[in-house]
Amino acid sequence: MSHFIQTLISERYNLFNAILQHIEISLVALVIAIIIAVPIAISVLSHKKVAYVITQFAGVLQTIPSLALLGLLIPFVGIGEVPAVIALVVYAILPIFQNTYIGLTSIDESLDEAADAFGMTKFEKLTKVQLPIALPTIIAGIRQALVMIIGTATLAALIGAGGLGNLILLGIDRNDNTLTIIGALAAALLAIIFSALIYVLQKGKLRYSIAALLLIIAIPVGNGIYHAVQPKQTTITIAGKLGSEPDILINMYKELIEAKNPNTNVVLKPNFGQTSFLFNALKAKQIDIYPEFTGTVLESLVKVPHGQRDTGVTPEKLYGYAKKDLKDQFGFDYLPPMEYNNTYSIIVTKAFADKYHLKNISDLRNIESKLHAGFDLEFLNRPDGYKGLQAKYGLSVTSQSVDAALRYEALRSGKVNVIDGFSTDSQIRQYNFVELKDNHHLFPVYQGAPLVSATLAKEHPAIIDTLNVLAGKITEDEMREMNYQVNVKGKSPAVVARNFLVAHHLLGANQK
Template sequence: MEITVNAFIQTLMTRRGELWTALLQHLQLSLLALLIATIIAVPLAIWVQPHKKIANVLLQLTGILQTIPSLALLGLLIPFVGIGNLPAIIALVVYALLPIFQNTYVGLDEIDPSYEEAATAFGLSRLQKLVRVELPLAMPVIISGIRTATVLIIGTATLAALIGAGGLGTFILLGIDRNDPALTLLGALAAALLAILFSFGLQLLQKVRWRYSVMALGAILLGFGGVATYQAVVKPQEEVVIAGKLGSEPDILINMYKELITAKSPNTKVTLKPNFGQTSFLFNALKSNQIDIYPEFTGTVLESLTKPTKTQLKQAAAGDSYQIANDLLKKQQLTMLPPMQYNNTYAVVVTQKFAKQYQLKTISDLNKVTGQLHAGFDLEFIDRRDGYRGIKDVYGLQFQVKSLDASLRYQALTKGTVNITDGYTTDSQLRQYHLLALQDDRKLFPTYRGAPLMSQKFAKAHPTIVAQLKKLTNQITEKQMQEMNYEVNVLKEKPSTVAKKYLTQQGLLK
């Protein structure tokens, strides 16, 4: 899909309020992380400057920390510190340590020894030499390191949106998921301009006297960092936090939850955290009480979140998936409310042209064309028992597979980069691109019926919320869900609007 100037300007005007909020979130995250990294790295470099061996060890250590993939680091932090700002800030500090520490150490280490000798001859103490001689001389190099760290942090902070910390990454992820290049470009341009602006500002600081540089830098960091610290430390007002995975469908569902809850309890503060990404992020966040509710599916519970026996899996395949899933969740002090009607199970998807060319109707038919298959599957699907692993075992199929982000797989299929992908039976793209979901003739994919997932403690403490959410039991058909996804992804309606319209039409909301 091409981006036109008009489309970009329209997106900018429509989303300017959200953009301003995301920009402030991005600034707070970035500058607080930069403040913490500077407070750690600069004094540490000053302390180790006379100790070469320790300095080399620390340089190696900070270098190793920076090689850890950012998404992996966020995933590792969630079980320990939950979701939101805290894990994002920790990850950003880790990435900022190396350039600040390295430049501070190098700046001090490369000072001409004659300056040190002159300072000693004048009888200056170690602290006086540091303040009057060493820091002024090293300050341009130190600020250069802070400048590098700032650009690195602003770019990496876009991933904070995956764990509910907000920022400009929200626009990028949403644009990719909705196949809206204007939205993606808006987030990317804003992040890039922010990085350029701060890089330019710090470059100017390198040319002024070091005291003014420190004062200006300190004012900026403390201003934004102080606000972020206050927000992180002060206990927030009690609220119900509802999160959703990346995609239009979870976004629609969490807006339905909010509408139902506030309809009965208008004074309840409901905070939505959409586009959270992978299942594991949400599940860990729920267990660590960072969120209260999120929409999950019975099949995902059985395949990824619990350890059912073979007997239980057979019973689930026969149609009793909800009860078994809920019984297994109770062992983890969690509960799943009764599910909705539609079955949003996995599907193996091809284009109509490819299916017609090779007369494909079922997954078994793929055995005729294994040599022609070039698959692009979501990473989670590749490793699931009810995904590619199951396809190999149940159907005896094996072919070339690339891992693709879920938001990119349909683009790759329609462009011919791959000729087979995974999807869900309610995906709007099936209608949008006239694709074919092959029949699962050997019943590999279990039933995936969606329902709110929460802790047993939360359910007992909020019976009114539970009663309201139970109104969705056996509601929403596959056709209705696919239509709602189409309205969001293709017609560009807001998930909140689509959710409220459905609830009103069905008499679930006045």
């Protein structure tokens, strides 16, 4: 309990900001869903077949996995709040439409006849008779939709939209259950609080309910107007993949850029889940920079005729291939890389390695039937991942997809006995795990470097020069130690990043 309280105190500002972001995303999605679903339900009151088709269609939309929907939206609308809101609206339409339609069609026919007898117009009958009677059912649908939105909105963190999902992902990545619990509890409490507020609306009069809904609308709208009228600065958006290492790197980029360009506002979007999310966001001009690795560029991002690129070359040649292909195919600038090679690793526990005398990846062939692998989904489907292990090492093992943030815990707890990882992962040191030598040279060199949009490179050459100070810096030992400081010692990535820059005199004396 003491650790829970300490974490709550230390993360109070992040928690407060995450709650505000979560509420904003959820309310915006709810308002849009109401604006769409309620008028459609009213318009099809006398068309049962059309209402049935719409209900079925909305039901089908709800069956699309949320993560898949977010991935599909990125190429069209980019990252951030827009795709998150669209996805949440898609899921919220069904309960609001369905309850509105049911509420309005379940009204006693005698009341409709009485309204007609009094000579009411359709609009008068709707506003004075039908909607007041159906209001409790309609609001019940809105309540159901909002609870679902608040729960689903935690996934918005995967595409840089913020919210309480950031804390949950951070806790999973750093193996800190307290952070995960805080994020999950906060989301659950939000759902309970807003559900209770809407329940009160169910018992109120129509005009009070409408006034309350207008107040809800005013919150995100007012926030949007506030940000719109603020003085404009040059804004650079930097994103990073899930994990401590990308988080450290993007904080270094931010420190360097703002130190040399004081009129530039740098926005960080950490903890993206997949490489494809970030790359598509860069193509869609939703972000300006993210750290990427040379091996990943050649294996997963650029289109290269089979056999045209030999990845078993020197790091300098590999970087040259990646830089040229990115420029030719996408117009992106790939800046000079850092020193360390964050290559893939195949990892086992020391006890397992000692028991079966494992030193090289090829040694796994001798105990193939005893292997139960837990590989990250991206590793499972990459030619320089499990597919490469099958082709180059002849390995075919029982494997399952394990989230990148959970694979070390799965190995430590004995759920699996071999996993993929990266050579700079702090957990290797933390748990005294063993990296098996890639004796058939499957994994290419993975040197990290800033991948920059064509627009930024053209319009802000000074920023490019600023980032280039990291070229050739950071050894594997230094990167592993920084990851250890974040994941094990609990230090902030921003603090660790700044400490490194200061220690290596990269910020200038006036920034110390």
